[in-house]
Amino acid sequence: MDKKEIVLSGIRSTGNLHLGNYYGALSKFVRMQDDYDCMFFIADLHALTTQPDPAQLHANVKSILAEYLAAGIDPEKATIFVQSDVPEISEMYLLLNMHVGIGELMRTAAFKDKARKALGIKTDDSADEESIERQIIGTETNKRVNAGLLTYPTLMAVDILIQKANKVPVGKDQEQHLELTRRFARRFNNYYGVELFPEPTNFDFGGHAVKVPGLDGSGKMGKSEGNCIYLIDEEKVLRKKVMRAVTDEGPKVPNSPVSQPVENLFSLMELTSAPEVVKQYRDAYADCSIRYGDLKKQLAEDILKVTTPIRQRVGDILANDEYLGRVVRMGAEKARERASKTLEEVRHIMGIRRFY
Ligand code: ADP
Ligand code: TRP
Numbered sequence: 489m490d491k492k493e494i495v496l497s498g499i500r501s502t503g504n505l506h507l508g509n510y511y512g513a514l515s516k517f518v519r520m521q522d523d524y525d526c527m528f529f530i531a532d533l534h535a536l537t538t539q540p541d542p543a544q545l546h547a548n549v550k551s552i553l554a555e556y557l558a559a560g561i562d563p564e565k566a567t568i569f570v571q572s573d574v575p576e577i578s579e580m581y582l583l584l585n586m587h588v589g590i591g592e593l594m595r596t597a598a599f600k601d602k603a604r605k606a607l608g609i610k611t612d613d614s615a616d617e618e619s620i621e622r623q624i625i626g627t628e629t630n631k632r633v634n635a636g637l638l639t640y641p642t643l644m645a646v647d648i649l650i651q652k653a654n655k656v657p658v659g660k661d662q663e664q665h666l667e668l669t670r671r672f673a674r675r676f677n678n679y680y681g682v683e684l685f686p687e688p689t690n691f692d693f694g695g696h697a698v699k700v701p702g703l704d705g706s707g708k709m710g711k712s713e714g715n716c717i718y719l720i721d722e723e724k725v726l727r728k729k730v731m732r733a734v735t736d737e738g739p740k741v742p743n744s745p746v747s748q749p750v751e752n753l754f755s756l757m758e759l760t761s762a763p764e765v766v767k768q769y770r771d772a773y774a775d776c777s778i779r780y781g782d783l784k785k786q787l788a789e790d791i792l793k794v795t796t797p798i799r800q801r802v803g804d805i806l807a808n809d810e811y812l813g814r815v816v817r818m819g820a821e822k823a824r825e826r827a828s829k830t831l832e833e834v835r836h837i838m839g840i841r842r843f844y
Pocket of ligand 2 (some may be wrong): 496497534642658665
């Protein structure tokens with residue numbers, strides 16, 4: 489039998505999982521576990537880059553673990569682990585950083601965005617790139633952009649490369665990080681004249697990466713955006729959030745262009761509802777008979793069909809510390825086995841060799 493391709497992905501432990509995490513990542517994890525050699529982890533070291541409260545960080549690791557399991561990741565099929573349980577990752581992060589440029593890290597969109605936030609610069613401020621860079625390295629303020637934030641892509645590349653993963657199911661927002669991972673893999677292989685690392689690619693069943701929009705009419709649903717539908721939202725809360733989603737005054741003439749906030753609702757519907765339901769509402773928009781209230785009601789019901797079983801399972805799982813412990817202990821063992829092998833190879837290739 490052919491060896492299965494290795495799949496690896498992780499989610500930062502920064503809060504409960506939302507629909508963006510679900511469609512961008514988690515739902516794919518569940519669908520991939522039968523056909524691939526899957527490893528799914530909780531990126532607690534990455535969560536440190538935004539300096540969480542220690543007790544909260546620990547609680548978040550646990551809740552994401554429970555949500556992974558409640559969504560259907562089966563620890564008998566896939567390896568589930570916590571990033572910090574694999575110390576080999578931290579060592580290889582140091583080694584790989586020697587081949588990563590600070591310029592290329594500073595130019596990544598996620599870094600610029602988070603650095604801006606750390607310095608208290610709003611996105612709509614007219615601060616140009618140069619002035620942001622000056623503020624990052626300058627002494628103009630007592631605010632700091634921590635070095636962990638800058639080297640975030642190195643750590644993510646190590647997560648992937650240390651397991652020699654081929655496929656990395658992530659949402660659209662992570663594609664730049666994946667591109668950097670490929671670049672670092674190629675660079676390492678070329679520099680040392682080896683073929684150690686495969687170049688990993690994103691994976692999506694629909695063929696293109698998903699971006700789940702927010703309910704506030706804005707770009708993406710995100711934990712730090714405050715515009716999320718959480719998988720564990722109670723029915724009432726969830727319905728209320730959907731009913732409050734931003735729309736517009738409605739189409740006045742047939743076949744009007746669709747505004748961004750309304751298009752966002754259609755996008756959510758395309759992910760959750762049956763194709764004929766989406767068509768029905770698209771047609772109603774086109775002939776101006778649409779009532780946004782109806783669309784939202786339908787959308788809320790269809791989202792609930794996805795989230796309710798997960799919400800119902802999560803409580804019991806969370807209460808079972810013994811089971812949670814067993815899952816991640818088993819996962820860490822498997823993850824470390826592969827990681828320590830790769831780390832040994834990397835150390836040897838780079839000339840870090842023992843005398844004894
Ligand atoms: P967040 O962006 O909410 O802080 P993470 O950065 O931990 O969440 O993302 C974990 C995974 O979920 C990644 O694969 C990411 O691409 C995906 N993801 C997060 N938000 C979205 C979204 N709005 N649309 C699609 N995928 C998303
Ligand atoms: N950076 C990812 C995110 O914010 C999380 C992550 C860390 C990850 N390491 C990874 C995803 C390795 C895939 C593979 O969503």
